[in-house]
Amino acid sequence: MINSGARIAKQRLVVLGSGWSSFALIRAIDAKRFDTTVISDRNNFIFTPLLASAAVGTIEFRAASESVRQTRPDVHFHQAAATHIDAAKKLVTVTDSFTGKPYSYAFDKLVIGTGAESATFGIPGVRENALFLKTLADARAIRSKMLANLEASSNPFLDDAERRRLCSFVVVGGGPTSCELIGELSDALKEATLFYPDAAPLVKLTLVESSGQLLSSFDAKLGEYTRRAFKKRNIEVILSARVTKVSNQHVHVAMSGGNERILEHGMLVWSTGIGPTEFLKSLPFEKSGWKLKVDELLRLPAHPDIFAIGDISDTGLPATAQVAQQEGRFVAKVLNAGDAAVPPSAFVYRHLFSLAYIGQFSAIVDSGSGGVMNARGFGAFVLWRLAYWTTAVSWRNKLLIPMFWFKTFWLGRDLSRF
Ligand SMILES: Cc1cc2nc3c(=O)[nH]c(=O)nc-3n(C[C@H](O)[C@H](O)[C@H](O)COP(=O)(O)OP(=O)(O)OC[C@H]3O[C@@H](n4cnc5c(N)ncnc54)[C@H](O)[C@@H]3O)c2cc1C
Numbered sequence: 001m002i003n004s005g006a007r008i009a010k011q012r013l014v015v016l017g018s019g020w021s022s023f024a025l026i027r028a029i030d031a032k033r034f035d036t037t038v039i040s041d042r043n044n045f046i047f048t049p050l051l052a053s054a055a056v057g058t059i060e061f062r063a064a065s066e067s068v069r070q071t072r073p074d075v076h077f078h079q080a081a082a083t084h085i086d087a088a089k090k091l092v093t094v095t096d097s098f099t100g101k102p103y104s105y106a107f108d109k110l111v112i113g114t115g116a117e118s119a120t121f122g123i124p125g126v127r128e129n130a131l132f133l134k135t136l137a138d139a140r141a142i143r144s145k146m147l148a149n150l151e152a153s154s155n156p157f158l159d160d161a162e163r164r165r166l167c168s169f170v171v172v173g174g175g176p177t178s179c180e181l182i183g184e185l186s187d188a189l190k191e192a193t194l195f196y197p198d199a200a201p202l203v204k205l206t207l208v209e210s211s212g213q214l215l216s217s218f219d220a221k222l223g224e225y226t227r228r229a230f231k232k233r234n235i236e237v238i239l240s241a242r243v244t245k246v247s248n249q250h251v252h253v254a255m256s257g258g259n260e261r262i263l264e265h266g267m268l269v270w271s272t273g274i275g276p277t278e279f280l281k282s283l284p285f286e287k288s289g290w291k292l293k294v295d296e297l298l299r300l301p302a303h304p305d306i307f308a309i310g311d312i313s314d315t316g317l318p319a320t321a322q323v324a325q326q327e328g329r330f331v332a333k334v335l336n337a338g339d340a341a342v343p344p345s346a347f348v349y350r351h352l353f354s355l356a357y358i359g360q361f362s363a364i365v366d367s368g369s370g371g372v373m374n375a376r377g378f379g380a381f382v383l384w385r386l387a388y389w390t391t392a393v394s395w396r397n398k399l400l401i402p403m404f405w406f407k408t409f410w411l412g413r414d415l416s417r418f
Pocket of ligand 1: 040041044051052116135309311312355
């Protein structure tokens with residue numbers, strides 16, 4: 001067992017995860033008060049709003065990543081996956097990412113910010129045949145597959161039907177991640193096919209959504225604006241349609257009228273929401289649905305030394321980066337206050353904006369003001385870029401992100417596969 005506080009006489013804080021919630025907490029935690037150990041199965045923080053851009057080469061992968069160690073050199077980091085929490089003994093068991101060996105960490109305070117995973121609702125064939133967009137590895141897989149399909153479809157010996165299938169890109173889900181990805185894919189394919197003249201007339205983009213509108217978390221007018229923008233760009237949007245089965249070449253869709261449509265795909269990306277990880281399912285704490293119940297200070301009700309933040313905590317708020325980041329900062333404040341006479345007041349979420357890039361230098365911005373201050377089109381695109389540039393964490397990425405944007409605008413994307 002590793003006593004994570006043996007090095008200095010401070011409270012031992014163990015933080016699980018390095019995503020939006022945990023990373024915000026790590027950045028704000030008081031090193032004089034806590035001997036902090038971060039345990040995450042990846043050694044970086046991923047700036048998820050830029051993943052779709054990274055997936056099609058608008059920016060390079062590294063510009064959407066921040067190193068935990070370089071951000072807080074004064075916290076301990078262990079690349080490992082948490083597997084078990086013993087709340088009574090105050091121990092976390094982890095599996096080292098490299099040796100596969102189990103270790104235990106003792107803690108005085110524990111923060112769980114291990115996030116969620118893409119939900120597939122048990123639809124047959126999705127896990128085996130679809131790509132997802134949660135991590136940089138996923139973004140890399142999408143970019144590689146897109147370029148591989150363009151390359152393969154240019155083989156003069158293939159028949160036309162197979163070439164058409166390879167150039168059929170299907171995205172399932174009508175939320176912000178799916179809309180951003182299909183918008184970015186449309187931009188990237190328009191540019192890439194200049195260099196793949198045989199593939200150009202065969203490219204087909206399709207978005208499938210089970211509800212009757214796109215972007216249901218945004219103002220309905222913005223969802224409709226996005227649908228019309230996609231239509232103008234020849235992106236087929238299929239609404240009120242449920243995917244029932246997926247194979248390595250086909251997507252079976254139950255249409256609202258009761259008919260079945262079978263779509264061909266050369267690449268399928270699945271982004272229909274989130275669900276619990278195996279780790280979260282295994283936790284023996286009180287849950288509300290699949291999320292962990294928390295009190296007003298984001299602590300587990302029966303275990304006041306254990307906090308749950310981000311997508312896994314049931315605060316009744318949407319699973320977004322904004323919420324996760326504010327929860328992480330809030331718990332850092334609660335912890336930094338220590339046993340202060342006046343306890344910190346309850347967590348209050350302050351909504352800023354909801355933004356989504358939809359392709360061709362166009363975005364949508366929902367100000368949450370009931371439509372009064374919403375924006376769309378090029379102005380919204382400038383706001384979208386400004387918002388993400390200013391929220392980029394390190395100066396390295398504040399420099400890299402606009403550099404890649406300008407590079408892509410003037411010199412195009414890199415189409416080489418490696
Ligand atoms: C492509 C994409 C685009 C998005 N765009 C936006 C956007 O524009 N705006 C917005 O508000 N939200 C956006 N979101 C949602 C947002 O990213 C999530 O709500 C947010 O990441 C949740 O933060 P979190 O800290 O709960 O989890 P995550 O950020 O998912 O982090 C979880 C962390 O825990 C680690 N982990 C997992 N299991 C274990 C384990 N057993 N042991 C140790 N570590 C573990 C992971 O490696 C990761 O570091 C987007 C999400 C995606 C996928």
